[in-house]
Amino acid sequence: MTEQLAGGDLSRLRQLNALAVVHVLRGRPALTLTELSRDTGLSRPSTEDVVLQLQHQGWLEEVQPASGGMGRPARRYRFRSDAGWVLGIDIGGHTIRVLAADLDGEVRHTVRTPVAITAGRAERLAAVDAAVAECLAAAGLTGADIWAATVGTSGLVDAAGRVVLSVAFPEWTGVHLAQHVGRLVGGTVLVENDSRLAALAETWRGVARYAQHVVYLLAGLRTGTGLIIDGRLHRGFAQAAGEIGALPELGWIRAQEHLRSWTGAPAGTDPDDLAGYVFASAREGDRKAVAVVRRYAKELALGASALVLALDPQLVVLGGGFSRSADVLLDPLRREIEKRCVRIPEIVTSTLGDEAVALGAVKLSLEHLQEHLFDVRTGLAAPVRPAR
């Protein structure tokens, strides 16, 4: 039925208590034994025992005692969040982004490398290599220090980390990103669709914090979705969840065309930049532009409504490039969704902006480590890079 937690001998109990101490300490400043004892529910002597063991293992480190208090100064211990590192890599159309974060999820180094939208497979991969190398160098790390990395890319990705289908970049189809990036870093490399990572980021550090059910809409030159169900990223049986835009009757494929049909921009404008002009004109009150935006919003809302009706999320998050124009896009979108849905979720705009995908990639790496290092079933692992 549910996965069972096996019992065991006394060492199991120590495992659990060690895990409890680490759990309390992670992502917080150094604590004294008394504080740890209070937060874990363990007795003071037991806490000390566990902490000393963890310190010996390398998970904990003693720091300078705080000065200026009453009584004997207490030893303080911190979680060694710099024992291991994770990377979050966002391979976008115009930009490669690499974030290096510690085990607390604190982003310590950021690298942004522009890449031509026209860049082919080899050129783009080379840019990734360079960005990763630059980020590692800036952090003073080598690939061996990376315990896990996640790559975000557009397109459908299989479980092995290969791009199965990329509509936006046909040349990208078939590239084995897990393998490629695996040559640069030591740990496990995960590959995931960019919309999903952005959704994950929003539930971690964005507007959807603490929400359990979220529909994320990536609205931009491409339209994508990320679904958070029960607080977890939903991928589906074959990693194909969220492809609602493929339904002919809902027509996300058509959605862009409304924006493209706009004739108010200067002649010769790159079609990719057209959208910005439309939104700007709508903002200034141009009635034709407003109508175009409304038609786009309607098409977008059609798919969004299907997701909302299917999943009944607490929140719909509008992200992607067009979310910068939320001031003209959000209202019509909301109205169209309200027309169709039984229960209306909150509809909000992403706050993470461009960073969302890379941040979600960091989060996914951390979740992977969480399962392999800090899992209740297996107990606390040693503070070294887990095997692939």
Place this chain on the structure above:
Amino acid sequence: MTEQLAGGDLSRLRQLNALAVVHVLRGRPALTLTELSRDTGLSRPSTEDVVLQLQHQGWLEEVQPASGGMGRPARRYRFRSDAGWVLGIDIGGHTIRVLAADLDGEVRHTVRTPVAITAGRAERLAAVDAAVAECLAAAGLTGADIWAATVGTSGLVDAAGRVVLSVAFPEWTGVHLAQHVGRLVGGTVLVENDSRLAALAETWRGVARYAQHVVYLLAGLRTGTGLIIDGRLHRGFAQAAGEIGALPELGWIRAQEHLRSWTGAPAGTDPDDLAGYVFASAREGDRKAVAVVRRYAKELALGASALVLALDPQLVVLGGGFSRSADVLLDPLRREIEKRCVRIPEIVTSTLGDEAVALGAVKLSLEHLQEHLFDVRTGLAAPVRPAR
């Protein structure tokens, strides 16, 4: 991040081991200490200790030793699955069904009571009362022996157990089923939408066993859905998940009309029985009937495709009254889904038939008890009806 399992003192370890023993023993025949020791991973003496304690508590019972083996006959213990009982109640249009099951989920008594489709609120509730009373009497139980009960009904149900909206039976809207049934039985009363319960049943004892992601279609006079995501029933933030049929563009509301438009049935046929005639005619090759079925299948597939694209389930299960006519319905449905979806899931017919909803209700009751009696976090509770 994830819910943390608190450590603790040695009694915690005993809790876990007791839970492990119960977990191994549940739903299985009586086992010897040696067998239990092997399956739990505990030593023989410890196993004995735990078992004796559980026997004293009332969770385990010694049974006659098996005869005719080598060596000294071993004591055998069984899980007292009859320590508590659950009910599964299906309030359907034509039938009230009540199942009484033990803690192993073994259905021990079944009561079916016909009720007029035209029956009003009071009459229908009275029929429920009678059916529950009859089932309890047949099992030799009183309401106090029931640890949990679940009621399945059509319509939207809120978290408190009230029917918020019933389209099929307007009079049903507002009825507080949890409260009503709570007067009859002692334990917690859950109320859930019938399609969802049927979906749950399919993953428990039906064709979707062990599948993690399932879209269940209830196709009948009404059309409904149940979604299983990550092995759990998905309700959504406000219990409104799965209402994809409400999307005007997909039109499950229209789906029935195709069947109703059929003119080949004897004059004066009850519109509710019309569908059967259509399917029968289609089975015999009547081309007009085949066309009608195809149009119905297309409408159904539209909503189903939206769910499949959104969730990427492993399996789509066709249930409900029309699933009896799967031989003429399944193929066109499958073709229409294949037309629209990126990845095609398996599409199969329910095998549980009429029992599905009541069985799902039993399962939901058991899951509720699982959380409150056998939970890893709180440890094993005493073998008495948990507080409401």
Place this chain on the structure above:
DNA sequence: GTTACTTTTGAAGGTCTCCATAATTAGTAA
């Protein structure tokens, strides 16, 4: 009916991890 074999049972001794309590230590404040 005895003997050999098999398997379970029961008892003893040891280890580990936790807890409660009390004595000691290392600071600050008067």
Place this chain on the structure above:
DNA sequence: TTACTAATTATGGAGACCTTCAAAAGTAAC
């Protein structure tokens, strides 16, 4: 210097687990 405060260290004890070995209670063979 003395009082006060809070952390550390030490001690004793209890609970739960393990391994090991002798005794018990059956069946099978002679």
